[in-house]
Amino acid sequence: MPHRRREALVLRYYLDLDEQEIADVMGIGVGTVQSTVSRALASLADLLGEES
Numbered sequence: 691m692p693h694r695r696r697e698a699l700v701l702r703y704y705l706d707l708d709e710q711e712i713a714d715v716m717g718i719g720v721g722t723v724q725s726t727v728s729r730a731l732a733s734l735a736d737l738l739g740e741e742s
Contacts, residue, residue: 695727
């Protein structure tokens with residue numbers, strides 16, 4: 691999984707930041723945060739062999 695996706699997941703689910711806070715930390719837009727987290731979750735599900 692690419693670094694940016696891992697970073698987004700850590701900020702969202704480990705540090706419990708909201709989308710705007712993640713966008714500010716990562717220097718990206720809120721829409722990009724949403725798509726990055728979505729793709730990261732899909733990648734994680736694929737790695738774990740789960741259907742999304």
